[in-house]
Amino acid sequence: DTAVSQTPKYLVTQMGNDKSIKCEQNLGHDTMYWYKQDSKKFLKIMFSYNNKELIINETVPNRFSPKSPDKAHLNLHINSLELGDSAVYFCASSRQGEQYFGPGTRLTVT
Amino acid sequence: GENVEQHPSTLSVQEGDSAVIKCTYSDSASNYFPWYKQELGKRPQLIIDIRSNVGEKKDQRIAVTLNKTAKHFSLHITETQPEDSAVYFCAASINNNDMRFGAGTRLTVKP
Numbered sequence: 001d002t003a004v005s006q007t008p009k010y011l012v013t014q015m016g017n018d019k020s021i022k023c024e025q026n027l028g029h030d031t032m033y034w035y036k037q038d039s040k041k042f043l044k045i046m047f048s049y050n051n052k053e054l055i056i057n058e059t060v061p062n063r064f065s066p067k068s069p070d071k072a073h074l075n076l077h078i079n080s081l082e083l084g085d086s087a088v089y090f091c092a093s094s095r096q097g098e099q100y101f102g103p104g105t106r107l108t109v110t
Numbered sequence: 111g112e113n114v115e116q117h118p119s120t121l122s123v124q125e126g127d128s129a130v131i132k133c134t135y136s137d138s139a140s141n142y143f144p145w146y147k148q149e150l151g152k153r154p155q156l157i158i159d160i161r162s163n164v165g166e167k168k169d170q171r172i173a174v175t176l177n178k179t180a181k182h183f184s185l186h187i188t189e190t191q192p193e194d195s196a197v198y199f200c201a202a203s204i205n206n207n208d209m210r211f212g213a214g215t216r217l218t219v220k221p
Binding site: 031033040041042043044045048050055056090094096097098099101102103104 | 142144148152153154155156159161197199203206207208209210211213214216
């Protein structure tokens with residue numbers, strides 16, 4: 001009964017490829033997020049969706065496109081991957097404050 | 111937008127000592143201040159949080175204080191144990207919507 005799940009856990013791919021990361025939450029939360037954690041452990045918000053609508057879109061290259069098919073899912077598609085995209089990507093969900101994070105997806109671009 | 115600064119970036123203490131991590135925020139409208147602990151290779155997990163209508167909150171060995179006037183909040187861990195070793199993140203948000211994290215503090219507790 002995992003609260004927030006992400007797939008895949010690890011993703012190794014070459015520059016220029018397109019890849020997707022999926023996220024699902026079974027907590028009934030209205031808001032979902034994508035964060036990027038770089039090698040220095042800095043945790044930076046990328047996107048936030050509330051009831052399938054985009055409410056936060058930080059300064060992220062437009063190669064990154066989130067998609068929320070329903071309240072329980074927020075997927076992240078990345079086009080034309082670059083070396084600098086290598087990081088751990090965390091999905092999270094919340095209702096009244098506390099954010100529940102997924103296990104993370106470690107993306108390595110070679 | 112909100113900007114959260116966190117200090118120190120690394121902290122090493124002896125087991126049993128106290129550890130204090132401090133954060134400042136820029137937006138006086140921020141009203142929710144959580145602290146997350148991230149162990150190596152794991153996800154961040156909430157350990158304590160405080161809202162702007164409260165000045166202090168305690169949960170066993172962990173306490174958080176908030177000074178709204180100065181826009182400071184701090185995490186205090188007493189009687190530290192080796193299993194407290196992790197990266198700790200403070201965060202601030204307005205109505206829970208746009209969480210901004212500090213840069214993190216790597217705490218090492220030496221046995």
